Amino acid sequence: MSPPPAPLRPAPPKPSTRPRAAVGLSLGVALVLLFVAIRVLAPEAVGDVLSNSVQDFFTLSISVVIESLPFVFLGILLSIGVQVWLPDGFLLRHLPRNRVARRVTVSLLGVLLPVCECGNVPLARGLILRGLTVGESMTFLLAAPILNPVTIITTYQAFGWSDGILVSRILGGFVIANLIGWIYSRHPSPMSLLTPKFQASCAHAHDEVRASRTRRSVAMFDKETSAMLPALFVGSAVAGLIQVAVSRDVLVTLGQNPVLSVFALMALAFVVAICSNVDAFFILAFGSTFMPGAIVAFLVFGPMIDVKMLALMRTTFTAKTLVQLTVIVGLASAALGLAVNALA
Amino acid sequence: MLRRLIARWQGIVLALIGIVATVWLALTDQLSLYIHPGTSWFAIVMALIGAVLVIAAFALTPLEDDHQVASDASQPGPAVHLHEHDPTAPRSVGSGTIRAALAAAIIVGASLALLVLPPATLTSAAAAQRSINSETSTLDQDATALVGGDTSSFTVKDWAVLLGQSPDADFFAGRSIDLVGFVSSSPDDPDNVFYVTRFVVTHCAIDAQPVGVPVYLPGWAERFEPDQWVTASGAIVPNPGSSSAEPLLLTPDEISVTDQPEQPYVY
Known part of the structure; x- marks a missing residue:
């Protein structure tokens, strides 16, 4: 790769645009051709040197990437829509003023913007840049994967009304997301929950008005992929590694105990890092061996917290914040699961 | 220079790797090794939209270079004042190098997994x-x-x-x-x-x-x-x-x- 000439100071954009675009474009096309050539010419025999477990690690990690990437792109597109194309102040004007009512509304935004959890991270970043508080964006981030039509329909298809699983999932997700939003709304300096890099982005959110919307959209795509994709690739590798290393038998054997099963399935949710749109079918397949409360805990905890999500959220929140978040969501999900088991 | 270059292009390059891999798998009928055939269309459509944005990013890049560099904290710039109040913020030359090395490692790993290894089923x-x-x-x-x-x-x-x-x-x-x-x-x-x-x-x-x-x-x-x-x-x-x-x-x-x-x- 050779560098595109990069101005260190805000230069008058007009005069140099054209040749620079041509250079950039040919550079891009060259890179595309290079990648295509590698892909087409890579010898089949490369895979033969890998042992079965290593091969499975790659297959599983690649599967997570191929599955999640379109959702991340969709999330980035929606985030661009919110940040660049929605009129300034549109969002804040249309949300209720009252803080509680506003969080409740935000937690239902997933109904309008049905993205999977990985797509929600870029979108939540966009919402913060557009003036939502950190707590409100957390409420959105945690609620949207559960309170969206696709998830609700697939959960219904998998479980119907049996054992209150569907209702517990919807209500549990709603309550926990609003609880988190309320807790963090009381934080004395919410910006300190964010990574320094993202804080810097927030500081700049309002002074990029010179360029056209298209240019800003493309720049934002660039910026968001820089933040999200390294996290996605690392998170996928971790998810693949854990799947190869942790035996499912252990988790399944724990499934019969009303208390242990809740924690076993939460551990499973953390490890498999599966999309909320389909996790109901996934756990249905493990199905009858587990208590309903454990399944509820899986279906509530998994969309909010898992290895891949933590990697993605780390782009935005500090490690300390994520530890707190994981503990609170974990305790709340466990309490919900145990309560369902006690009533079942 | 190289350091900044990698940090600057990391996201677009990773996106491109994922897009090339997805489209190639789709063209060679192997996407179903990784995802259910019922969702292939979504992966393909988003990959093509992503491709358009990646190419546009190559053509229109310089727009935000100054901000990007500043928020990478590897270069003095308008946004650095934020970092000065934050002792945990990476700012030294050394951390910039480490970050670039990590970014390069992720790019190499992703190319290896998605572009070099032949697609395979679970074993x-x-x-x-x-x-x-x-x-x-x-x-x-x-x-x-x-x-x-x-x-x-x-x-x-x-x-x-x-x-x-x-x-x-x-x-x-x-x-x-x-x-x-x-x-x-x-x-x-x-x-x-x-x-x-x-x-x-x-x-x-x-x-x-x-x-x-x-x-x-x-x-x-x-x-x-x-x-x-x-x-x-x-x-x-x-x-x-x-x-x-x-x-x-x-x-x-x-x-x-x-x-x-x-x-x-x-x-």
């Missing part, structure tokens, strides 16, 4: 690790619905569900069954029994569950290897004395090695 190691047939009783399929069905079109999954849910030898009496799957050895009687195995995929390879029909063939390991694809035909009979816990096993009339089918997973 018998994953089948063993996930326990073959541990979940057949709850696959979204009803054995009673299968009983009346046309058995000639049955997959390994259908037979595994039947064997798991109605271990009634009478139903199988006089039926010859045909199967295609890969070999994985039985954990409790590896000398005499192996499974003709397939993975059932509900959404992507992450949720793949192994299902299999146990085959009774003492000394099978001399003729076949784990992970080899085979076609097997024969009759289901009560366990003829294997130490395997399976009550019913296939005694093969014929087994031969075959190629991996185009759709190695079942749905």
Whole structure:
């Protein structure tokens, strides 16, 4: 790769645009051709040197990437829509003023913007840049994967009304997301929950008005992929590694105990890092061996917290914040699961 | 310079790697090795939209270079004042180098996994690790619905569900069954029994569950290897004395090695 000439100071954009675009474009096309050539010419025999477990690690990690990437792109597109194309102040004007009512509304935004959890991270970043508080964006981030039509329909298809699983999932997700939003709304300096890099982005959110919307959209795509994709690739590798290393038998054997099963399935949710749109079918397949409360805990905890999500959220929140978040969501999900088991 | 270049282009390059891999898998009909065929269209559409944005990013890049560099903290710029109040913020030359090295490692790893390695299915190691047939009783399929069905079109999954849910030898009496799957050895009687195995995929390879029909063939390991694809035909009979816990096993009339089918997973 050779560098595109990069101005260190805000230069008058007009005069140099054209040749620079041509250079950039040919550079891009060259890179595309290079990648295509590698892909087409890579010898089949490369895979033969890998042992079965290593091969499975790659297959599983690649599967997570191929599955999640379109959702991340969709999330980035929606985030661009919110940040660049929605009129300034549109969002804040249309949300209720009252803080509680506003969080409740935000937690239902997933109904309008049905993205999977990985797509929600870029979108939540966009919402913060557009003036939502950190707590409100957390409420959105945690609620949207559960309170969206696709998830609700697939959960219904998998479980119907049996054992209150569907209702517990919807209500549990709603309550926990609003609880988190309320807790963090009381934080004395919410910006300190964010990574320094993202804080810097927030500081700049309002002074990029010179360029056209298209240019800003493309720049934002660039910026968001820089933040999200390294996290996605690392998170996928971790998810693949854990799947190869942790035996499912252990988790399944724990499934019969009303208390242990809740924690076993939460551990499973953390490890498999599966999309909320389909996790109901996934756990249905493990199905009858587990208590309903454990399944509820899986279906509530998994969309909010898992290895891949933590990697993605780390782009935005500090490690300390994520530890707190994981503990609170974990305790709340466990309490919900145990309560369902006690009533079942 | 190189350091800044990598940090600057990391996201776009990773996006491009993912896009090239997705489109190539789709063109060569191998996307179903990783995701359910029902969701392929979404992956392809988003990859193409992503491709347009990546190319646009190459053409329109310089717009935000100054901000980007500043927020990378590797160069003094308008945004650095924020970092000065934050002792944890990376700002030294050394941390910039480490970050660039990490970014480069992720790019190399991603290219290796997505562009160099040939696409592959899950192996018998994953089948063993996930326990073959541990979940057949709850696959979204009803054995009673299968009983009346046309058995000639049955997959390994259908037979595994039947064997798991109605271990009634009478139903199988006089039926010859045909199967295609890969070999994985039985954990409790590896000398005499192996499974003709397939993975059932509900959404992507992450949720793949192994299902299999146990085959009774003492000394099978001399003729076949784990992970080899085979076609097997024969009759289901009560366990003829294997130490395997399976009550019913296939005694093969014929087994031969075959190629991996185009759709190695079942749905």
